Amino acid sequence: MKRILVTGAGGQIGSWLVPRLRDAYGVSKVLATDVRHSGSDASDGPFQVVDATDAKAVGQAVMRHRADTVFHLAAILSAVGERDPRLAWHVNMSSLEAVLEVAREQKCAVFVPSSIGVFGSSTPKDPAPQDAIMRPETMYGVTKLAGELLCDYYHARYDVDTRGLRFPGLVSYGAPPGGGTTDWAVEIFHKAVRNGRYTCFLGADTQLDFMYMPDAIRAAVELMEADPGRLVHRNAFNVTAMQLTPASLAAEIRVHVPDFAIDYAVDPVRQGIADSWPDRVDDSAAREEWGWQPAYDAASTARDMFEHLSEGAVV
Ligand code: NAD
Ligand code: AKB
Numbered sequence: 052m053k054r055i056l057v058t059g060a061g062g063q064i065g066s067w068l069v070p071r072l073r074d075a076y077g078v079s080k081v082l083a084t085d086v087r088h089s090g091s092d093a094s095d096g097p098f099q100v101v102d103a104t105d106a107k108a109v110g111q112a113v114m115r116h117r118a119d120t121v122f123h124l125a126a127i128l129s130a131v132g133e134r135d136p137r138l139a140w141h142v143n144m145s146s147l148e149a150v151l152e153v154a155r156e157q158k159c160a161v162f163v164p165s166s167i168g169v170f171g172s173s174t175p176k177d178p179a180p181q182d183a184i185m186r187p188e189t190m191y192g193v194t195k196l197a198g199e200l201l202c203d204y205y206h207a208r209y210d211v212d213t214r215g216l217r218f219p220g221l222v223s224y225g226a227p228p229g230g231g232t233t234d235w236a237v238e239i240f241h242k243a244v245r246n247g248r249y250t251c252f253l254g255a256d257t258q259l260d261f262m263y264m265p266d267a268i269r270a271a272v273e274l275m276e277a278d279p280g281r282l283v284h285r286n287a288f289n290v291t292a293m294q295l296t297p298a299s300l301a302a303e304i305r306v307h308v309p310d311f312a313i314d315y316a317v318d319p320v321r322q323g324i325a326d327s328w329p330d331r332v333d334d335s336a337a338r339e340e341w342g343w344q345p346a347y348d349a350a351s352t353a354r355d356m357f358e359h360l361s362e363g364a365v366v
Contacts, residue, residue: 052160052275054213056082057152058103059125061089063237064164065266066226066357070095070120082116086125104142105262106149113153120275121148128170129191131230136190143194144308151205151213160212162275165199165287167193167219167260168232172327179329181289182334182366186326191258202286211290214274215287217332219260220233221267222352223357232324236261236295243308244360252318256329261262263347264353268341277341286338289332292345293352303353 055076060069060083072081073096084101101112101126109138112123125146132139147163154161169184187193194297202213219235228234235251262270270290301313337343349357 052076052120053078054116055082055124056084056105057088057103057124057186058084058109058117058146059123060098061085061087061226062124062244063221063226063228064224065122065124067223067264067268068124068271071272071325072122075272079244082112082118084112103146104149106152109149110153112140113117113159117268117365118157118159120162121154122162122271124164126164126194127191128229128231129166129189130232130321132191132194132198133189133320133324133345139190139194142176142199143191147198148199151211154211154213155205155209155289155312160214160275161202161205161243163198163202163213163215163286164269165215165217166191166195166272167328167332168216169196169199169217169287169323170329170332172331176243177330179331180333181284187322206285212279213354214282214285215286216267216270216274216337217289218267219262219291219332221262221264222356223264224356232321233259233261235297236300238313239297239300239304239313240356240360243304243311244315247308247310248312248314249301250316251297252316252321253325254296254317254322255313255315256296257333258294258296259325259328260293260332261295261352262290262292263352264347266345266347269346270337273343274337274341277293281340284336288337288343289334290337290345291332292344292347293349294325294331295349300349302351303349306350307353307357308311324350
């Protein structure tokens with residue numbers, strides 16, 4: 052990786068990934084793109100408005116920047132995708148096809164984040180194996196699974212260096228999450244700081260996998276830098292760091308905000324999505340093939356979140 056283009060750079064992941072890539076590879080080497088402007092993008096380094104579903108625009112941006120690697124983050128997430136499935140299909144599939152075609156023509160490596168959303172109720176729940184029955188029940192999951200297969204196809208057929216991770220829910224401060232089922236695990240911290248209480252849209256004991264954003268960013272970069280000869284499961288690797296329920300994270304939050312209160316107003320759509328996803332994934336393939344190792348557990352995540360939120364990172 053020497054010259055990098057990031058799509059969907061203004062979102063929850065991109066707002067962390069772009070500064071990390073600029074630190075490692077140089078500010079001018081990383082072109083951030085998004086369909087919309089976000090608060091900080093222009094001042095922090097090169098930024099361009101690019102609709103990732105527009106193959107011509109993606110191709111021109113890659114060519115002008117002379118990118119050798121694309122981190123393709125533009126997507127519609129699970130909860131928004133259930134509200135508008137056709138939008139999710141259009142954005143997630145058209146943008147991926149555009150990026151892969153450009154990568155084939157201009158010989159770029161491509162990172163595409165997949166998700167625990169690729170699994171469905173017929174997948175073993177604890178743990179969901181790396182190679183599992185995959186019958187996702189959301190449009191988001193359908194696009195993510197189709198995306199994994201398309202990335203495998205471009206690697207096998209055209210030798211495009213495609214790599215991906217099945218991210219779990221991601222906890223971070225900074226840019227807010229973009230409309231997923233796991234957003235509660237970010238909202239809860241902000242509400243704890245601001246109001247001392249949170250009303251959760253999932254039930255108290257709904258367990259899912261999570262990861263703190265610094266681990267997620269490190270995982271993406273380590274995977275892209277890994278020896279390709281070792282990668283069997285390119286698209287995409289199960290990765291996880293911790294399993295959380297709303298009740299267990301509330302207990303962690305009470306270490307920092309002793310009077311914190313949580314109540315529940317379950318949203319049947321997002322609860323249905325969460326119930327169709329695994330309680331835990333088996334990430335041993337990532338550990339074996341490129342040395343994946345998380346650094347943050349629930350306690351250290353909560354500690355770091357509160358340190359940064361107390362410095363004014365509440366949105
Ligand atoms: P996000 O919703 O926060 O950000 C997505 C960004 O894509 C936004 O800035 C949006 O403006 C942009 N975008 C939307 N349509 C676009 C288009 N047509 N062209 C260009 N940009 C467009 O999402 P995120 O959390 O940063 O997720 C990034 C990727 O990681 C997605 O593929 C998502 O499925 C995946 N992922 C995220 C999580 C998570 O918990 N955040 C977990 C698993 C997988
Ligand atoms: C979502 O909830 O949609 C995302 C994801 C786990 O893919 N955070």
